[in-house]
Amino acid sequence: xxxxxxxxxxxxxxxxxxxxxxxxxxxxxxxxxxxxxxxxxxxxxxxxxxxxxxxxxxxxxxxxxxxxxxxxxxxxxxxxxxxxxxxxxxxxxxxxxxxxxxxxxxxxxxxxxxxxxxxxxxxxxxxxxxxxxxxxxxxxxxxxxxxxxxxxxxxxxxxxxxxxxxxxxxxxxxxxxxxxxxxxxxxxxxxxxxxxxxxxxxxxxxxxxxxxxxxxxxxxxxxxxxxxxxxxxxxxxxxxxxxxxxxxxxxxxxxxxxxxxxxxxxxxxxxxxxxxxxxxxxxxxxxx
Amino acid sequence: xxxxxxxxxxxxxxxxxxxxxxxxxxxxxxxxxxxxxxxxxxxxxxxxxxxxxxxxxxxxxxxxxxxxxxxxxxxxxxxxxxxxxxxxxxxxxxxxxxxxxxxxxxxxxxxxxxxxxxxxxxxxxxxxxxxxxxxxxxxxxxxxxxxxxxxxxxxxxxxxxxxxxxxxxxxxxxxxxxxxxxxxxxxxxxxxxxxxxxxxxxxxxxxxxxxxxxxxxxxxxxxxxxxxxxxx
Numbered sequence: 043x044x045x046x047x048x049x050x051x052x053x054x055x056x057x058x059x060x061x062x063x064x065x066x067x068x069x070x071x072x073x074x075x076x077x078x079x080x081x082x083x084x085x086x087x088x089x090x091x092x093x094x095x096x097x098x099x100x101x102x103x104x105x106x107x108x109x110x111x112x113x114x115x116x117x118x119x120x121x122x123x124x125x126x127x128x129x130x131x132x133x134x135x136x137x138x139x140x141x142x143x144x145x146x147x148x149x150x151x152x153x154x155x156x157x158x159x160x161x162x163x164x165x166x167x168x169x170x171x172x173x174x175x176x177x178x179x180x181x182x183x184x185x186x187x188x189x190x191x192x193x194x195x196x197x198x199x200x201x202x203x204x205x206x207x208x209x210x211x212x213x214x215x216x217x218x219x220x221x222x223x224x225x226x227x228x229x230x231x232x233x234x235x236x237x238x239x240x241x242x243x244x245x246x247x248x249x250x251x252x253x254x255x256x257x258x259x260x261x262x263x264x265x266x267x268x269x270x271x272x273x274x275x276x277x278x279x280x281x282x283x284x285x286x287x288x289x290x291x292x293x294x295x296x297x298x299x300x301x302x303x304x305x306x307x308x309x310x311x312x313x314x315x316x317x318x319x320x321x322x323x324x325x326x327x328x329x330x
Numbered sequence: 331x332x333x334x335x336x337x338x339x340x341x342x343x344x345x346x347x348x349x350x351x352x353x354x355x356x357x358x359x360x361x362x363x364x365x366x367x368x369x370x371x372x373x374x375x376x377x378x379x380x381x382x383x384x385x386x387x388x389x390x391x392x393x394x395x396x397x398x399x400x401x402x403x404x405x406x407x408x409x410x411x412x413x414x415x416x417x418x419x420x421x422x423x424x425x426x427x428x429x430x431x432x433x434x435x436x437x438x439x440x441x442x443x444x445x446x447x448x449x450x451x452x453x454x455x456x457x458x459x460x461x462x463x464x465x466x467x468x469x470x471x472x473x474x475x476x477x478x479x480x481x482x483x484x485x486x487x488x489x490x491x492x493x494x495x496x497x498x499x500x501x502x503x504x505x506x507x508x509x510x511x512x513x514x515x516x517x518x519x520x521x522x523x524x525x526x527x528x529x530x531x532x533x534x535x536x537x538x539x540x541x542x543x544x545x546x547x548x549x550x551x552x553x554x555x556x557x558x559x560x561x562x
Binding site: 203206207209210212213214216217218219220221222223224225 | 380381382401402403404405406407412414417418419420421422424427428430431432433434475478479
């Protein structure tokens, strides 16, 4: 029983990080109306930039802030250079373009940072033991950082004027415009926010595992699955679904093996699309 | 000076023109009803004035300011209120949030309270999501949202379309009060007779062109208008 509890705890940590990536995807989908396949590579870029920042400054905190800033500004640059120009085209054009953007970011990361695995230089810590259940202090910090990010995003969306306007644009872009809301300002805020969230997710994945140019792309499918499972365009749903998916993946590992746990994301994705296309929390309007 | 002037407005959603040279003048504190059969171009005219029609030519002036080239959000901030026929509230936002998101409001808190005082039914449910409101309450919220900036001109696209018959009269009374308070109203309406009864002037669109126009009472008394467009 204890190994399963440990796996479930590990799943919660992984799920929170998947939830962050799903949150980034669902934010963009809710407002810009397309699934951004470059999210994973913005995650990886955030992790690499954080590594470089931490190495240059000697502190993870400064490195982390640098990584988040780089991810946010690259995300915004992608909007201005690519997605803004495609905004009047069907969403599939932006989706396909985002796959191209993902390849470009990954290729640049490969050239600049190389393809070897890199790790954050963190002090070694012994796992805690409570009732024979082991839990690593780093996992607790990752969970707290992920939760703090989620709370911050929800506060931005619900307690700030720009967040409320972002939700208004997500509800009805035309009505938002005739209410005087400038789409350009909303898009700038959206892409900065979604990039920052992806950057944080990438840094946390990098701290938990290793940093490679492919790490974000590998997490894209679970993140998409969580975004759809939670109800596309629904931030709370994305996070809850991410945690559920994380727990299911980890608890299933003894049965299906590490290599095949990713297949569970496919299974969840297919099941949700077949049985409940609007997801856990989504509405018919939200799934448009 | 006119509150709103439209000159030779042409345009549509794709290659085909739905508006074929519409012109109108809306006086200050005046209600101008735009009537016509389905497909005449009434809602398209409202969208073109609000800045939401993808392809348009001609000229739209708000007061003496040419707003033809302004996007919808800048027209709204310049003082043009618009209430669409459907999808006229943000369903996932609360009533207060629907009002708070409007840009171009000088004193947001005071104006929000003023709107909630004007529409007491909304004040009682200020924390409710707009998606949970009844058709009548939605219509009130849509009005309140459009009036947040105290616009000199309001374009109302079929404001009574989703209302029960009991609420239609109330809606027309509200529009009449709005004009008496100094706001100019361009009222697109299918219930043409009731709308003309509270209006100063009327206009009938047919095939994207102005077929008839004149004082509201004259249109109501006109046999041809009654026979072809208004119903008996």
